[in-house]
Amino acid sequence: MCNLRMRNEISSKGREERSKALAGIDRREFLSFCALMSVTLGLGPSFIPKIAEAIEKATRRPSVIWLHFAECTGDSEAFIRSTNPSIEELILNIVSVDYHETIMAASGEAAEGALQKAMEENRGKYIAVCEGAIPMGKPPGPNTKKGDYLTIAGKTGIELAREVCQDAAAIMCVGNCASFGGVQAQYPNPTGAVGVEEATGIPTLKVPGCPHNVVNSVAVIVNFLLLGSFPKTDKLGRPLFAYGKRIHDHCLRRAHFDAGQFVEKFGDAGAKEKWCLYKVGCKGPQTYHNCSVVEYNDGTSWPVKAGHGCIGCSEPQFWDNMSPFYERLPNIKLPGVEASVDKVGFTLVGAAAAGAAIHGAYTFLNRKKFDPTINDKEE
Amino acid sequence: MAQVHISPQKKVVVHTRNFTNRLIHWITFFSVVVLLITGYYIGDPVAVFGQGEAYNAFVMANIRYYHFLAAMTLDISLMVWVYLAFFSMHHRYWKQMLPTPGNIKEAIEVEKSYFTFKKPKFYPHFDPFDGLLFLALILFMALQLVTGFQIYVEALSQNYWWAKIIHLTTDWVTWLLGSPQNVRLVHHLMEWIMISGIIVHIYLQVTKTIIWQDGHIGQIVGGYKYKDVE
Numbered sequence: 001m002c003n004l005r006m007r008n009e010i011s012s013k014g015r016e017e018r019s020k021a022l023a024g025i026d027r028r029e030f031l032s033f034c035a036l037m038s039v040t041l042g043l044g045p046s047f048i049p050k051i052a053e054a055i056e057k058a059t060r061r062p063s064v065i066w067l068h069f070a071e072c073t074g075d076s077e078a079f080i081r082s083t084n085p086s087i088e089e090l091i092l093n094i095v096s097v098d099y100h101e102t103i104m105a106a107s108g109e110a111a112e113g114a115l116q117k118a119m120e121e122n123r124g125k126y127i128a129v130c131e132g133a134i135p136m137g138k139p140p141g142p143n144t145k146k147g148d149y150l151t152i153a154g155k156t157g158i159e160l161a162r163e164v165c166q167d168a169a170a171i172m173c174v175g176n177c178a179s180f181g182g183v184q185a186q187y188p189n190p191t192g193a194v195g196v197e198e199a200t201g202i203p204t205l206k207v208p209g210c211p212h213n214v215v216n217s218v219a220v221i222v223n224f225l226l227l228g229s230f231p232k233t234d235k236l237g238r239p240l241f242a243y244g245k246r247i248h249d250h251c252l253r254r255a256h257f258d259a260g261q262f263v264e265k266f267g268d269a270g271a272k273e274k275w276c277l278y279k280v281g282c283k284g285p286q287t288y289h290n291c292s293v294v295e296y297n298d299g300t301s302w303p304v305k306a307g308h309g310c311i312g313c314s315e316p317q318f319w320d321n322m323s324p325f326y327e328r329l330p331n332i333k334l335p336g337v338e339a340s341v342d343k344v345g346f347t348l349v350g351a352a353a354a355g356a357a358i359h360g361a362y363t364f365l366n367r368k369k370f371d372p373t374i375n376d377k378e379e
Numbered sequence: 380m381a382q383v384h385i386s387p388q389k390k391v392v393v394h395t396r397n398f399t400n401r402l403i404h405w406i407t408f409f410s411v412v413v414l415l416i417t418g419y420y421i422g423d424p425v426a427v428f429g430q431g432e433a434y435n436a437f438v439m440a441n442i443r444y445y446h447f448l449a450a451m452t453l454d455i456s457l458m459v460w461v462y463l464a465f466f467s468m469h470h471r472y473w474k475q476m477l478p479t480p481g482n483i484k485e486a487i488e489v490e491k492s493y494f495t496f497k498k499p500k501f502y503p504h505f506d507p508f509d510g511l512l513f514l515a516l517i518l519f520m521a522l523q524l525v526t527g528f529q530i531y532v533e534a535l536s537q538n539y540w541w542a543k544i545i546h547l548t549t550d551w552v553t554w555l556l557g558s559p560q561n562v563r564l565v566h567h568l569m570e571w572i573m574i575s576g577i578i579v580h581i582y583l584q585v586t587k588t589i590i591w592q593d594g595h596i597g598q599i600v601g602g603y604k605y606k607d608v609e
Contacts (some may be wrong), residue, residue, distance in 0.1 A: 236548075257427075257439055258433070258437060258439050259440075260429040260438025261437075283560075287559060315558075316558075317558065329564050330560050338476050341571075342571075345567075345571025348572060349575050351575070352576075352579050355579070355581040360586070363493075370591070
């Protein structure tokens with residue numbers, strides 16, 4: 001029905017635009033993409049034609065400047081290797097990726113020229129997509145300055161981020177590194193890596209994850225095309241449509257959690273039955289993400305479906321906070337001692353019980369002091 | 380041979396605890412016992428598992444339900460307890476629980492009496508040493524209340540205004556403790572601290588009753604204890 005209605009709604013101008021922007025994508029793929037976006041954004045089926053219209057009528061393709069900082073390019077890999085062909089084809093067609101260090105053909109001065117040109121032409125209008133944490137530390141040795149751990153074309157990461165982000169219409173951080181610092185910002189953090197928002201002081205929209213889920217990042221851009229702004233976020237700056245609920249609450253193994261059926265160790269009978277991974281350290285109950293709904297790689301799989309617990313990769317400082325990954329709770333770290341909470345607890349209860357027992361014995365041995373009947377007998 | 384322990388001193392019966400006071404004690408007792416058992420299971424599911432298909436079993440969900448039920452009961456009895464500490468018609472006990480220099484001095488005197496076996500001054504409800512222990516237990520329970528409520532609230536979506544208000548009232552706990560994992564760590568560690576505190580509490584009440592022969596432990600059931608007549 002949507003299909004028919006949309007065909008009627010599309011103007012001749014829209015058709016022309018579509019022929020330019022969406023060349024090589026068939027209609028069915030395009031509409032299934034629009035439906036996916038509408039569902040991901042939580043808008044419902046009535047928005048499918050509106051999304052289609054917004055994409056088709058996007059007369060000026062928003063310019064995207066994609067920056068790489070300290071990271072593994074995993075988010076770009078996830079982005080360009082999404083199995084659904086329409087996503088990356090569409091995204092490359094509906095937005096104009098003017099600068100992307102990994103996938104652009106230009107190199108050297110031509111590449112830097114493209115960056116400058118894109119920034120000047122679209123000042124205040126482009127979307128800056130940041131990938132990777134920004135090292136803020138000063139390397140040891142002479143002739144070094146703050147942030148020298150990462151240098152691109154003679155500029156440190158922090159200089160580049162400030163330059164590009166201050167003139168952007170909106171900034172999207174993809175991946176946990178750009179959002180919260182990621183793995184390299186964890187203890188002992190030798191390079192002083194921090195997230196882009198912390199480094200530049202400019203508020204950003206964050207799509208964390210390791211890697212980010214492409215469906216969510218694209219949905220953010222579609223939201224930008226549809227409404228001209230980024231979606232509503234939680235207090236950490238993550239879009240609520242994707243990070244408003246915990247993994248645990250939509251988990252496909254949740255029924256086994258409620259039933260009290262748990263995997264005791266990997267490879268046991270419970271694991272074969274696909275029971276809940278709560279006891280082997282799944283961090284789904286404290287992680288906000290929509291993995292359990294949209295899954296990764298075009299709905300192929302995601303960690304819990306594949307039999308491994310969630311490690312909370314969309315949460316701030318997940319490497320430090322969520323570890324140990326195969327235990328429910330972190331250990332208690334005291335100077336020189338690291339023990340599990342239950343060990344500390346048993347020690348406390350044991351100390352209390354031992355204290356009571358020792359005082360009980362002491363009282364019994366001194367019973368003459370308060371028990372007059374004993375004194376009477378002895379007299 | 381069992382010794383009948385009869386003090387030669389004359390005693391009078393004194394009414395110390397009214398019905399509300401005793402009722403709150405036992406509501407707190409039963410909810411804490413339920414919370415400790417169910418809480419241990421939720422933190423580390425042992426011994427009881429769902430049998431058969433998942434749709435037939437509801438073990439964890441039921442245990443969590445009773446945990447929440449007991450938690451709400453404890454929260455309300457705790458609030459009533461704190462209210463009565465200030466506004467009770469019978470006995471306003473808040474002054475006896477503050478760690479003021481006077482109270483601490485008296486508490487040390489009481490604590491010494493456990494080793495010297497010289498009978499301390501008569502305290503009608505609880506002595507200052509117990510008062511400080513109760514204050515610690517109340518603070519631990521309050522910490523359990525806020526951390527537990529924060530873990531409970533995490534499941535609520537932040538999309539609705541009413542959920543936002545609830546988040547506003549509890550999210551400072553995560554901020555204070557650093558991470559959601561630390562909230563769980565504190566909530567779990569508190570369980571062990573509560574058990575230690577309860578062991579000390581029960582031991583002291585029983586020992587006191589045996590040493591001083593004043594029916595101290597009976598006052599939480601009957602409301603009366605004995606006072607020596609000079």
